[in-house]
Amino acid sequence: MSVDVQSYMAERARAVDAALARYLPSESDPPATLHKAMRYSVFAGGKRLRPVFVIAGAEAMGGRMDEVMQTACAVEMIHTYSLIHDDLPAMDNDDFRRGVPTNHKVFGEAIAILAGDALLTLAFRLLADNFAAGSDAHALRNVLIEIGDAAGSAGMVGGQVADIESEGKRVGAETVDYIHTHKTAALIRASIRAGAMLAGATPSQLVALGLAGGNLGLAFQIMDDILDVTATSEELGKTAGKDQAQQKATYPAVHGLEVSRIHAKALVGEAHAALQSFGPRAEPLRALGTFIVERKA
Secondary structure (H helix, E strand, O other): OOOOHHHHHHHHHHHHHHHHHHHOOOOOOOOHHHHHHHHHHHOOOOOOHHHHHHHHHHHOOOOOHHHOHHHHHHHHHHHHHHHHHHOOOOOOOOOEEOOEEOHHHHHOHHHHHHHHHHHHHHHHHHHHHOOOOOOOHHHHHHHHHHHHHHHOOOOHHHHHHHHHHHOOOOOOHHHHHHHHHHHHHHHHHHHHHHHHHHOOOOHHHHHHHHHHHHHHHHHHHHHHHHHHHHOOHHHHOOOOOHHHHOOOOOHHHHHOHHHHHHHHHHHHHHHHHHOHHHHHHHHHHHHHHHHHHHOOO
């Protein structure tokens, strides 16, 4: 079974956008400025890759998109909050994200910080709401742990700290791997595993999906590093060349562009191998891996 990955992503992204519009507070609900800021960044664009991974993880187990939609939206809210905070002057100090002014440029730094805080908090409410009455309490516990670990100091936030502390320093491959596996790969891995957990994955299946997800997440960040060097600001929707200007710890800086490309492709190959036992149901995950290394923005 082959998958048209562009159509697959577009269809699921539309469903995610519709659900996000329902779950987010209305701009007219008080405090209106906060809710406008939350919706501004959530609907500023983006590929919705992480929620699509939640859905694909569930589908690999025979689950349905509607059964995991709240978790998919929660992951997107966590990702968006991280972007809002990442763009702040105290961190990357970016003026544009997804082709539009960053949140703090529109609403000010204080509201941007609070919008991120509110999105993170709402995300965990949605995770809890994804479990109907009578659902397995152990599944709820496991999904909350999975996402909490991936988003916190053991994952995304910890990777961000290492990224900040490495700026302007000569760091080795081990440090770059730590940053990328925590800052980016952890949440992508958790997205796939959480979707699969909700669809009844066994422990051995979760191990295989975790291996695939970790490799796909790392490959995604390596390609982000490469595109920061090779793509234009218009293509990226954000300032190109920022990594080099800020002397960030990146794969091209340590390994060079060609070795970085080779490694990203190898990681996707390893992910495909880890998914072999899932058969045709995991074809969307395989197609998403191919998309990761072939994307231009």
